[in-house]
Amino acid sequence: MNRDFQLSGRSPVIAINGMAAxxxxxxxxxxxxxxxxxxxxxxxxxxxxxxxxxxxxxxTGIGGDCYTLISKPGKPVWGYNxxxxxxxxxxxxxxxxxxxxxxxxxxxxxxxxxxxxxxxxxxxxxxxxxxxxxxxxxxxxxxxxxxxxxxxxxxxxxxxxxxxxxxxxxxxxxxxxxxxxxxxxxxxxxxxxxxxxxxxxxxxxxxxxxxxxxxxxxxxxxxxxxxxxxxxxxRGNTVVPISTEYRGVDLIEIPPNGQGLTALVMLNILENFDLKSLDPMGPERFHLVLEAARIGYAVRDTHLSDADHMRTPVAALTDKAWGKKLASLIDMNKRSELPAALTPGSNTVYISVVDRDRNAVSLINSLYxxxxxxxxxxxxxxxxxxxxxxFTLAPDHPNTFGPAKRPMHTIIPALAMKNGRCEMSFGVMGGHYQPMGHVQILLNMLEYGMDVQQAIDCPRLFWENDRVAVETSIPQRTMDGLRARGHNIVLRDLPWGGAQTVKIDWDRGVLIGGSEPRNDGCALGY
Known part of the structure; x- marks a missing residue:
C-alpha cells in the first residue's frame, strides 16, 4: 500500500548494514x-x-523473564526459554x-x-x-x-x-x-x-x-x-521452536509454556477464509479475527502450561485438520457461543535486531x-x-500452581520465515494481546499489502472479559457492524500493544524497520 504523505504517520526505516527496533x-x-x-x-x-x-x-526489569529466537542463515532457528x-x-x-x-x-x-x-x-x-x-x-x-x-x-x-x-x-x-x-x-x-x-x-x-x-x-x-x-x-533451557505455515510464510514461535501456539491456532483457522476479499478496516475482517482469537485463546486456556505438564501434544493443537474444524465454529454474521473446552481428537518490552550477516534476533523481556x-x-x-x-489454583488443570513449575506465559517473540530464510523478526508487546497482535500484523502485510510501518500503525481491538475494547481510530461504521454481530464494543483508554519489526529484503540487500507509534521508540539502522 502506498503511503499518503498528507496524512500523519511515518515511513519505514531502510538501511543496509544493521538495524534495531x-x-x-x-x-x-x-x-x-x-x-x-x-x-x-x-x-x-x-x-x-x-x-x-x-x-x-x-x-521490564532484570527481575523479569526473557524469551529469545535467533535465526542464522543456513542454520536451524535457536530458541531459549x-x-x-x-x-x-x-x-x-x-x-x-x-x-x-x-x-x-x-x-x-x-x-x-x-x-x-x-x-x-x-x-x-x-x-x-x-x-x-x-x-x-x-x-x-x-x-x-x-x-x-x-x-x-x-x-x-x-x-x-x-x-x-x-x-x-x-x-x-x-x-x-x-x-x-x-x-x-x-x-x-x-x-x-x-x-x-x-x-x-x-x-x-x-x-x-x-x-x-x-x-x-x-x-x-x-x-x-x-x-x-x-x-x-x-537455569533456562534451549527449545525447538514451533510453527505453522500461512500463505507460504512460516510463523515461528516459542513452544509452551509460552502462548505462541495461540497465534498458530488462529492462523490455522483463518487460512480457511478469504480475508483478502474483505475490507482491512471493515467489520467483517475484525469480526472474523475476533472470533478466531476467541477460539484460539480458549484452546490456550484449556491446554497451555509448563511443557512438562502439557497433557495434549502441541502437534495436535496446531494440526491443520483440527484448525479447519475450529473454523466451522465461526458464523460470519454473529458472535458464536463456544464450547466450554476445546480439545482435539501487560506489560513487556520487545526488541528486533538484524546484523550485517543477517543474523536476526527476536527477543522479549517482561515483568508482566x-x-x-x-x-x-x-x-x-x-x-x-x-x-x-x-497460574491457576484449580486442582485439576495442567497450569495449576505447583512445585518448581513455570506458569503459562504471555511473552512471545516471533520470526516469519520463507523458504528456510528469515523474512522478518517481529513481536508485539501487550500481555495476553500478543498472539492477536502477531496475527494482525501478519494479516496486514500478507493479505492487505501493508509495509512494516503501516502494519503496525493499523487500528487494533481485543476483548476484556465480555467487552471488545477498541482503539479510537477504529471507524464508526466498523464499530456499528461489530455491535450488529453481537459484540459489546467499548472505547479503550490506552492503545493495544507495542510492536517492533525488522524485515529482510534479500533480493535488494536492505533491512526495513517499523516501530510502534503507541510507544516512545524507533527503528534505526546504518
Whole structure:
C-alpha cells in the first residue's frame, strides 16, 4: 500500500548494514552502537534490553523473564526459554485451604526471574561480547541519569499506589512520593551497582551471593514458598521452536509454556477464509479475527502450561485438520457461543535486531504487570516479576500452581520465515494481546499489502472479559457492524500493544524497520 504523505504517520526505516527496533530511542541507539562496534545481533539485543530495564521500569526489569529466537542463515532457528519457576516447595493446596481462589497480586505471583540467565546464554551461544561490554549503556543510564520519555511517564504515573505500598519500590522508583514527569532526569544508583555486579560476575552474581539472597529474603518475609536455593539453582533451557505455515510464510514461535501456539491456532483457522476479499478496516475482517482469537485463546486456556505438564501434544493443537474444524465454529454474521473446552481428537518490552550477516534476533523481556509484583529489594533495587499470577489454583488443570513449575506465559517473540530464510523478526508487546497482535500484523502485510510501518500503525481491538475494547481510530461504521454481530464494543483508554519489526529484503540487500507509534521508540539502522 502506498503511503499518503498528507496524512500523519511515518515511513519505514531502510538501511543496509544493521538495524534495531525497540520501544525507546536510547535502547535502539545502544543496540546500533554495539552493531557498529562489530557486535552481533545477539550482542545488540542484550544491550538494548538491558537499557530498557533501566529506562522503561514499568514494562521490564532484570527481575523479569526473557524469551529469545535467533535465526542464522543456513542454520536451524535457536530458541531459549528464559522464564522462571515457582519455589520447589510451592503447593496450591495451602492456598486453597485459606480460601484463596486465584493468586492475583499476592507474593505467590513472584517467580524466579529468568532474564539474566537468558541474556548470558544468548551471548554465549551467539555473541562476540560479554556482559562487561553489552551492559555499558544500561549502567551509564542508571548511574548518570536518563530523561523520562512521554509514554514512560504516563505508565509510571498509573502505578504510584502500587509502588508506594512497598518500601523498596518507593525508595527506588518514587521521588518525594511521586512518579517523575516527562523530561525529568532520573538515576538508579542501586540498580547501577547490581548491573555492575552482573557485568563482573555474570549471571551467578545475580542468582547467588548478596543479590540472590536479598531477592529470596524479600519474598520470604511476605510468605513466599521461594528460597535461596530456588534462585541459585535457576537455569533456562534451549527449545525447538514451533510453527505453522500461512500463505507460504512460516510463523515461528516459542513452544509452551509460552502462548505462541495461540497465534498458530488462529492462523490455522483463518487460512480457511478469504480475508483478502474483505475490507482491512471493515467489520467483517475484525469480526472474523475476533472470533478466531476467541477460539484460539480458549484452546490456550484449556491446554497451555509448563511443557512438562502439557497433557495434549502441541502437534495436535496446531494440526491443520483440527484448525479447519475450529473454523466451522465461526458464523460470519454473529458472535458464536463456544464450547466450554476445546480439545482435539501487560506489560513487556520487545526488541528486533538484524546484523550485517543477517543474523536476526527476536527477543522479549517482561515483568508482566506494570512494575511487576510491585515488590522491590531495598539494597539492590531489583523489581520482581508477578508472572505467577498466570497460574491457576484449580486442582485439576495442567497450569495449576505447583512445585518448581513455570506458569503459562504471555511473552512471545516471533520470526516469519520463507523458504528456510528469515523474512522478518517481529513481536508485539501487550500481555495476553500478543498472539492477536502477531496475527494482525501478519494479516496486514500478507493479505492487505501493508509495509512494516503501516502494519503496525493499523487500528487494533481485543476483548476484556465480555467487552471488545477498541482503539479510537477504529471507524464508526466498523464499530456499528461489530455491535450488529453481537459484540459489546467499548472505547479503550490506552492503545493495544507495542510492536517492533525488522524485515529482510534479500533480493535488494536492505533491512526495513517499523516501530510502534503507541510507544516512545524507533527503528534505526546504518
Amino acid at each position: 525497540t520501544s525507546h530511542p536510547l535502547a535502539t541507539l545502544a543496540a546500533v552502537d554495539i552493531l557498529r562496534d562489530g557486535g552481533t545481533a545477539a550482542d545488540a539485543a542484550v544491550a538494548a534490553v538491558a537499557a530498557l530495564c533501566v529506562v522503561e521500569p514499568a514494562n 528464559g522464564s522462571g519457576r515457582s519455589g520447589a516447595n510451592a503447593s496450591y493446596q495451602p492456598l486453597r485451604d485459606q480460601g484463596v481462589r486465584e493468586i492475583g497480586d499476592s507474593v505467590h505471583s513472584v517467580t524466579v526471574p529468568g532474564a539474566i540467565d537468558a541474556w548470558e546464554q544468548t551471548l554465549k551461544a551467539h555473541g562476540r561480547f560479554g556482559f562487561d561490554r553489552v551492559l555499558r549503556a544500561a549502567i551509564q543510564y542508571a548511574e548518570s541519569g536518563f530523561p523520562v520519555a512521554q509514554r514512560v511517564a504516563l505508565d509510571w504515573q498509573r502505578h504510584v499506589g502500587k509502588l508506594a505500598a512497598c518500601r523498596g519500590a518507593a525508595k527506588h522508583y518514587l521521588f518525594n512520593g511521586m512518579a517523575p514527569k516527562e523530561g525529568d532526569v532520573i538515576r538508579f544508583p542501586a540498580l547501577a551497582e547490581t548491573l555492575k555486579t552482573i557485568a563482573l560476575k555474570g549471571a551467578k552474581g545475580f542468582y547467588e551471593g548478596a543479590v540472590g539472597a536479598e531477592m529470596a529474603a524479600t519474598v520470604a518475609a511476605r510468605g513466599s514458598f521461594l528460597k535461596d536455593e530456588d534462585f541459585a539453582n535457576h 504487570s506494570g512494575f511487576g509484583a510491585g515488590i522491590c529489594t531495598e539494597r539492590s533495587g531489583v523489581l520482581l516479576t508477578n508472572r505467577g499470577a498466570c
